[in-house]
Amino acid sequence: MPHRLFETFLFLNICRFGQGNPFTKRMFRNRLYEKKRIVFIDQCVTCFFFCAAQAKNYPHGRSHSISVAEAKKLPDNAFVVLEGEIVGRAKYDDDKYWFKDNTGRIKVDVDEDEVVFKRRVQLIGEVDRNDGQLEIDVDRVHFIH
Template identity: 45%
Template structure:
């Protein structure tokens, strides 16, 4: 009887840990797939540099949201300057706990009439 209890306890423990591990692997696979879509390793760019890049350049920025300007427009800063970013509501909701903290954004430069804006493709908290 003791062996059966021990095996059932081990089985229950395995069943509770397996979904958590699968969830972590899913995020890892998603991150790797996203990076592969960029086709190159991108260094973190500063806002000052981003303002001078050509249209459709893909960049990664690290900083924080200064304030919300409109439904999907925000002011982003990294210490070297500020720039307007356009981010979907879904991405904004995902940052609920990290809105005041440092975030990483993957974005595409959108140049119109000499002004640079960033179209955010992906966002996540910067844990480091």
């Protein structure tokens, strides 16, 4: 950063007082534009990799919902989209609820502050199998009208 400020100051002084030949002025101007271009490209690459990493966690190929019966057969960390209702709170757990559709019910872990019961929702998350217990670790909740 201090080098950039010094080069900018030097470039402005050369242009302002007319000291130095046109080649020197062009050289400083090109350096500044090149640095701006490199910073812009670096930001674009960083943004691309961040978006790619986020997209990896939510595969777009599986946007249709599956049933609770199908979700129970999936392996650990499998991506799921479920549609149904949250019917009640699981006993002895703060943010664990029971989710129900036409094929059965399953325990879900929802980190939302407000959970609405008996309203049709779409849950996006992944299967979590711990010590023989099966639950869905919910990342997003969408209300269906």
